[in-house]
Amino acid sequence: MPTEVLMPALSPTMEKGNLAKWLKKEGDAVKSGDVIAEIETDKATMEVEAADEGTLGKILVPEGTADVAVNTPIALILAEGEDKSEIKASKPSAQQKAAESAPPAKSEKTEAKAPATPVPKSQEKAPEAPETKVAADPDIPAGTEMVTMTMREALRDAMAEEMRRDKDVFVMGEEVAEYQGAYKVTQGLLQEFGDKRVIDTPITEHGFAGLGVGAALAGLKPIVEFMTWNFAMQAIDQIINSAAKTLYMSGGQMGCPIVFRGPNGAAARVAAQHSQDYSAWYSHIPGLKVIAPSTAADAKGLLKAAIRDPNPVVFLENEILYGHSSEVPKLDDFVLPIGKAKIARAGSDVTLIAWSMGMTYALKAAEELAGEGIEAEVIDLRTLKPMDTETIIASVKKTGRAVTVEEGWAQSGVGAEIAARIMEQAFDYLDAPVARVSGKEVPMPYAANLEKLALPSVAEVVEAAKAVCYK
Amino acid sequence: MAVAKKSPNTEEPAAPEGPIADFSKAQELDAYRMMLTIRRFEEKAGQMYGMGLIGGFCHLYIGQEAVVVGMQMAMKEGDQVITGYRDHGHMIATGMDAKGVMAELTGRTHGYSKGKGGSMHMFSKEKGFYGGHGIVGAQVPLGTGLAFANRYRGNDNISVTYFGDGAANQGQVYESFNMAELWKLPAIYIIENNRYAMGTSVTRASAETNLSRRGLSFNIPGVQVDGMDVRAVKAAGDKAAEWCRAGKGPFILEMLTYRYRGHSMSDPAKYRTREEVEKVRTMHDPIDMARHRILERKFASEDELKKIDADVRSLVNEAAEFATNDPEPDTAELYTDIYR
Ligand SMILES: Cc1ncc(C[n+]2csc(CCOP(=O)(O)OP(=O)(O)O)c2C)c(N)n1
């Protein structure tokens, strides 16, 4: 039976085009790949190639014809041994076949006639996003010794413990090895694990982030340190497009067990390019987990969890918090669940929601508020994605009032997201609109007085809390 | 890594000795069949795109078949392959199933990515194929990371990273070159120079048009190869692989090749003449040349080649049939595979 050549579509949205030119004439021999015609739209031209070997038996649409519908047979190719007499006989079925192989979404008419192609389900309603339950923090046995250490030390211990446990874990980044870390977080790791596993990189964020992702796709478990998250903007394509999306785009085949970590947020007096909070940026991305601890214990337990997690994790530390000391339980294997917030201080009048550096403002504000008779409940989110909405909502149902605290900018910020979730899930429990305390919408200024103004303050948190309490 | 402290690499690969070695009968016939499979697969994909069964971008590999087929012949079990979006040929060459590839092109359940990746994003851990990447140049650090993993594990596998002449101008390529040589990673970089990046010719985009020289300042050896001759590709691939497996670091092969079709399916085609395309097609087609050699050396008769053609055609037709009738993914798949 002669083979039909159909009017092709140049793009999924094209419905018709012009048959500009026939490059072969009836009776010409053609072989697979030969250009036989040229078609065009207002945007592009395309060459129609013969798909089969044979003779161009008949041209059905002459050159110069405008607005030829996609999938219309435009010519017939005769196979070896067939002759022109076969053309007539095959004609009715030609039309039918065109309809059958028509694209699923092109027009309702062809769709109805096309049993071979499954009906597109695009009109279906999206299913509900599945809910995930996160385990509570592990119990710390009574009598466990508590060790006071800085967050810097806690992070180092977390990496060292995981590197001892799993030889696939390695650390790479600028100055992580011989220099012992730009902020001394990797202190001593080179000495213990050697230069095969503690690797100084050139200053090539985009390159080494991508190299880390490649190593993770191959099954290793890299910890990629960014000297600060400000510089990771050069690598953000690899973090989002390669690390976060590959599992999905591979239908679940290619996991990417990697941790990207480093100091985030405002440092002191370094101005706009070195002082920025990326909480909102990364917590926007499906496929990433985002952690931002405020205490040494949380930093340790969550970094260990992040290293073990089979997904890409963005671990946002804070330069100012590195030096803060707090108690860490002395346990052989202290791992905390990712995705679980913590009530850092219980209260009944207003809920303050913060993470990382924001917690220092929130806790001090709660202290001051207590002096004025307002009992604030302070939630430390610890993980930004997945966000523990349950803990937030339970608290707001109790207090009826909420204030979010973040160093980042308000627009499209994490506070905005929290406010939206409270509005969606606890609207009837609210006694006042949710208030946001955030960084001012300016690049970070250098001058000491302006920098202070650009950042949230304890006073602003106190003021916002009082305002939602109508006091 | 320990090797970073070694003095820079000053060894140069030996100059090619005389003409390209001929293939054995089995090699010629295997390479012919594989190149033809890719060609027919791509032609079919083009037709299915034209029928609206394939959506979005669809970049065909027609004309460049000898590059991936020759390179695959230089690889061994456990080696890894990674490339950009013009990836169908690489997948077929690594031995991925044509049905699964075609069903991914049509966005169906049994596509390699369950229909969630499409033409540009497919993977097969089993076959060592690491994608399938849509961001020009992004596969280069990733491929370097695959080589890093081989080095870290101390095996003697290599990674083969393919990218285009356009991608060769991306900064991350040079960040990768530097690390690969610094740490002596077993990475072969294949620059598929098909003369154009979309509508921009190499001469309009590259200050140094001999792309094999792009590794010079990193001390990475580079060689230009006739990418239309599968034997030349295999020979160059063997040398590069030997170099990498010996722990001497990365190697660059610039494959001089050509794409016959437009960049994607929709292409204004105003940046080159039809004569230019026709000239390559009639004088340097990798498949025609292989066919000619086979007949000349009497490795197969016309009839035996016809039989191969028919086999290939039916394999491709089955793939197309499968990909047309396979159902779309279940809507429950919307939320799977985001996290493990
Ligand atoms: C970072 C980035 N910039 C631009 C594009 C759009 N784009 C897709 S392919 C392409 C041309 C690449 O040409 P080349 O590297 O020579 O590969 P070829 O298409 O010839 O195989 C461009 C500009 C992209 N996908 N990613």
Ligand SMILES: [Mg+2]
């Ligand atoms: Mg190109």
